[in-house]
Amino acid sequence: MTATLPPASQSDxxxxxxxxxxxxxxxRITSRVPRSAWPLIVFALLFLIGGIIRPNLLSVDSLIxxxxxxxxxxxxxxxxxxxxxxxxxxxxVPNTIAFAALSFLxxxxxxxxxxxxxxxxxxxxxxxxxxxxxxxxxxxxxxVTTIAMNGLLFGIVLLSFKNSELTVxxxxxxxxTATKLDLFGVKIAAVLPLGLALLVVLQLILSFSGFGxxxxxxxxxxETANLAGLPVDRIRITSYALSGALAAFAxxxxxxxxxxxxxxxxxxxxLGSVAAVVVGGASIFGGRGSMVGTxxxxxxxxxxxxxxxxxxLGSNIQQLIYGVIVLIVIALYGRRxxx
Amino acid sequence: MTATVTPPPTIPPxxxxxxxxxxxxxxxxxxxxxxxxxxxxxLAAFLVFFVVYVIINPELLTRFQLQTAxxxxxxxxxxxxxxxxxxxxxxxxxxxxxxxxxxxVVFATAMVSLPVPLAILAGLATGLVCGxxxxxxxxxxxxxAIAVTxxxxxxxxxxxxxxxxxxxxxxxxxxxxxxxxxxFPYMPVSLFWLILAAVGLWLLLQRTALGRHIYGVGSNVESxxxxxxxxxxxxxAAFALSGVVAALGAIMLAGSTLTGDPRSGDPYLLNSxxxxxxxxxxxxxxxxxxxxxxxxxxxxxxVGNLLFFAGINSYWQYVIAALIVISVVGIPVISRxxxxxxxxxxA
Numbered sequence: 054m055t056a057t058l059p060p061a062s063q064s065d066x067x068x069x070x071x072x073x074x075x076x077x078x079x080x081r082i083t084s085r086v087p088r089s090a091w092p093l094i095v096f097a098l099l100f101l102i103g104g105i106i107r108p109n110l111l112s113v114d115s116l117i118x119x120x121x122x123x124x125x126x127x128x129x130x131x132x133x134x135x136x137x138x139x140x141x142x143x144x145x146v147p148n149t150i151a152f153a154a155l156s157f158l159x160x161x162x163x164x165x166x167x168x169x170x171x172x173x174x175x176x177x178x179x180x181x182x183x184x185x186x187x188x189x190x191x192x193x194x195x196x197v198t199t200i201a202m203n204g205l206l207f208g209i210v211l212l213s214f215k216n217s218e219l220t221v222x223x224x225x226x227x228x229x230t231a232t233k234l235d236l237f238g239v240k241i242a243a244v245l246p247l248g249l250a251l252l253v254v255l256q257l258i259l260s261f262s263g264f265g266x267x268x269x270x271x272x273x274x275x276e277t278a279n280l281a282g283l284p285v286d287r288i289r290i291t292s293y294a295l296s297g298a299l300a301a302f303a304x305x306x307x308x309x310x311x312x313x314x315x316x317x318x319x320x321x322x323x324l325g326s327v328a329a330v331v332v333g334g335a336s337i338f339g340g341r342g343s344m345v346g347t348x349x350x351x352x353x354x355x356x357x358x359x360x361x362x363x364x365x366l367g368s369n370i371q372q373l374i375y376g377v378i379v380l381i382v383i384a385l386y387g388r389r390x391x392x
Numbered sequence: 393m394t395a396t397v398t399p400p401p402t403i404p405p406x407x408x409x410x411x412x413x414x415x416x417x418x419x420x421x422x423x424x425x426x427x428x429x430x431x432x433x434x435l436a437a438f439l440v441f442f443v444v445y446v447i448i449n450p451e452l453l454t455r456f457q458l459q460t461a462x463x464x465x466x467x468x469x470x471x472x473x474x475x476x477x478x479x480x481x482x483x484x485x486x487x488x489x490x491x492x493x494x495x496x497v498v499f500a501t502a503m504v505s506l507p508v509p510l511a512i513l514a515g516l517a518t519g520l521v522c523g524x525x526x527x528x529x530x531x532x533x534x535x536x537a538i539a540v541t542x543x544x545x546x547x548x549x550x551x552x553x554x555x556x557x558x559x560x561x562x563x564x565x566x567x568x569x570x571x572x573x574x575x576f577p578y579m580p581v582s583l584f585w586l587i588l589a590a591v592g593l594w595l596l597l598q599r600t601a602l603g604r605h606i607y608g609v610g611s612n613v614e615s616x617x618x619x620x621x622x623x624x625x626x627x628x629a630a631f632a633l634s635g636v637v638a639a640l641g642a643i644m645l646a647g648s649t650l651t652g653d654p655r656s657g658d659p660y661l662l663n664s665x666x667x668x669x670x671x672x673x674x675x676x677x678x679x680x681x682x683x684x685x686x687x688x689x690x691x692x693x694x695v696g697n698l699l700f701f702a703g704i705n706s707y708w709q710y711v712i713a714a715l716i717v718i719s720v721v722g723i724p725v726i727s728r729x730x731x732x733x734x735x736x737x738x739a
Contacts (some may be wrong), residue, residue: 142538191722194675196484196538200662201669201714208710327542337539369550376546380529383539 088334088341092349099356107363115359117241123355124248127348128306129322130329131255132181132299134347137330138259139292140272140339141195145184146300146326147319148206153177153301154308154318155214158221166225170305177301178294180206185290203323210316222312230309244310248348251302256344268292273340328379329354337383353378430672431684433720437670438687445694449701455578462580463572463648465693467492469586470641471660472667472689473593473682477634479668480597481627482610482677483530483537488638488664490548491522492657495639497552500561500652508567515646516639522548523635524628531627545661553654561652571647582644586686589640594682596633606630610677667692669717692716 086094100119104111129150136143153173161169180202187198229247233240259265270278271288279285303322308314333350335342354375361371417423426432451457471488478485485491499515506514522544529540575581597603605626608616616623641660646652670688673680695716696709 187718187722191718191725193669193718193721197665197669197675197717200665201717204662204666204710205714208707208714211707211710212705324542324546331539337536369553372546373550376543376550379539379543379546383535383543384533
């Protein structure tokens, strides 16, 4: 893909004729930059811009603040990344988050926090397996399947948790998410190293495991993967299971960090997770994407949120800017195949 | 479906004629078209659902309940028709709820100062502009519909909350009566408007060149283009039309609730997609029936009511709606697999 970019941009009627040489040299250099690095570069630029507007934003504290917010969004989007790489999409993330958070709080009272954590993540995996089975065995499109699952989970959440606001958070959970750690004199929330560790593990799985490599093949060319003898259905189902388990884990992290859970707590992650994945350089058609990129995408969205709140524009305008960013990103590299 | 009508191998001659009549009906041209468009499962689902509903709650057939039920269902039917238009050209519209919210608040705000026809025009124009925005990016920007409408869901949703930050607006009692009252006893006005719009849409899709192009683009873009037809124009038209239909739904919703609400469209995203899936439309495009979509919307829209009257916790409606969608798609696949397996064992 990247290799064909420079000639394509040259023959593109939109390019200015007189600076096409400079442009091709420039794009030759830019094409060497790994795609997952772009969001990180954009984040660095936005961070500097923030510093120019308001110098006190150029501080470690401000960076940590944005990174913490972004890490939570990233954890909620890691599962979405797996689904999108496999040419799917997981719109059941919001209510998987709510379901996992509420069931974790309910179960941790009876069986203790650690078993409850495993049970809730396992429940998320089961949700994902059902999604994967419906998509690959019944042939229903991923969007419709996961939207239906989202509705189903909403019903289950409303039916099974009598008072849908639970606020008693076990200490174990607070310790791994909200507790401030002292790292070389800088206070950071525990969720940052937790998210980074998860990121490393997942990126290693994607880049080096047999499942990870096959997932990219299944995402970019399912027919080819099938002919090559890959178990396409099983890989798809595994990817949805992973997506569901990660969404469930995100739900538990969110409840630990913000110390409250409700039936609608996941709502903002429906569009948010897809936005982070898309801004992170994944292709909505599958076969491309990375965990590092998704974290970059979440950082960009997080920095935008910081800038918007500094400029006193309100969360409404923030949503508007998120939409514009997603549009710009897909306009840059979201075209359908050559026409 | 077919299994219920296919005659058993031995039939007494007297019954045969009746069967022949039934088969004649089954093979009549409009019925064949409905079958091909996948409208039979939603039709059957609706009939079963309706019978169950009337058994559980015979009160449905009173004037008041008919009116309430139709006011509940009609905005969803419009939203589902709007979604169907996008699905027909092979796309999907994540922004449909946001378009409804924006049209709803623009209409409600316009009602404060403008005369009613102008306010309606403002609401419809809002839907049209949103549809054109999505349509241009998809048809001429060659961007994937799901990503474009995802982004525009953010944008349009936040604009609607800028227009009106809390429910309000100037919708009058007369407007309520004109959209959600009764045309004559036992005939809710909202149902009348829905039928009018559906017939118009049906004529447009089945009896005009543009309509056939919209179906054509969904089933095979390359052939449409090779035939020298304007495929992109048809795509754009489908998006624009979908925006207007969504706006109609938003205006009906504003009329029946007597308010404009910047979040009123939100529930319609999931429900419109569920209704289109239940209607048997193909999400690859090119297949889908208007009648099926409306009946699917009626079924899904009334699940909550039915549960209420049956004394079941109405939160079950979310579970049941999801199960309906999955089983409508799943049962044919599983039955096909079973019949193949049975044939395999016999052979």
